[in-house]
Amino acid sequence: MxxxxxxxxxxxxxxxxxxxxxxxxxxxxxxxxxxxxxxxxxxxxxxxxxxxxxxxxxxxxxxxxxxxxxxxxxxxxxxxxxxxxxxxxxxxPELSGDRVALVAALRELTPEQRQAVVLHHLLDLPVEQVARETGASNGAVRTRLSRARKILGERLAESDSTFVAEGVASHG
The missing domain is CATH 1.10.1740.10 (RNA polymerase sigma factor, region 2, helix turn helix motif)
Incomplete structure (x- = not known):
């Protein structure tokens, strides 16, 4: 056809x-x-x-x-x-500090972790579908997501405190 x-x-x-x-x-x-x-x-x-x-x-x-x-x-x-x-x-061109921090944090993830985060959190796909699309087990996807969230949380928290410290220094 x-x-x-x-x-x-x-x-x-x-x-x-x-x-x-x-x-x-x-x-x-x-x-x-x-x-x-x-x-x-x-x-x-x-x-x-x-x-x-x-x-x-x-x-x-x-x-x-x-x-x-x-x-x-x-x-x-x-x-x-x-x-x-x-x-x-x-x-x-200037980029927002938040965008720079997010892109930098995403780049610290492995390609597999980044793919799992994008599919699950950006596309709202269930873990089972992420597993099917990536060829990984459900458990592997859950592990990737957990580790990725931990890394992102740490990096973005570091970025927030850096931006706050820089803001205080530039206004003080």
Whole structure:
């Protein structure tokens, strides 16, 4: 059965924006997230009939997008290190302290922990579905979530006290 453009277009319109947000939360890089999500939807279009026959195509698209983003991150890691050795850009827009702290804290998680946090807390998926999508056991997902929450709690608490201390110093 050939792909149905209207059906795919409706699926894309209903899910793409949130998918970019999920992958962005995983990677911390909006451009990479957009690229990975776009490629995942291209691949979904190519398999649309099969994906819709098997049920909901969204978990498949999400898994592909996350794997593409992680793969890209691994390939570019060395290039980014070289880029940062040459100094910062001349004009970098300001980011809120909260956003910087959250992205920094998320980067301290393992990729598996970060994926579990994004799927469970950002997408509100139950542990069982996170386990199915990641290929891990329910217990492994619960462990990843527990350890990730502990790390995030510690890092974000440290960030809060740093911001408060800096605020007091700059106003004192």
């Amino acid at each position: 050939p792909a149905q453009p209207e059906e795919f277009d409706a699926f894309y319109s209903a899910t793409a924006r949130r998918m970019v947000a999920v992958v962005y939360a995983m990677t911390g890089d909006l451009g990479e997230a957009e690229d990975a999500v776009q490629e995942a939807y291209v691949r979904a279009w190519q398999r649309w009939a099969k994906l819709t026959r098997e049920g909901d195509p969204l978990p498949w698209v999400r898994t592909v997008a996350m794997r593409l983003a992680i793969s890209t991150w691994r390939r570019t890691k060395g290039r980014l290190r070289a880029h940062f050795r040459h100094g910062p850009q001349t004009h970098v």
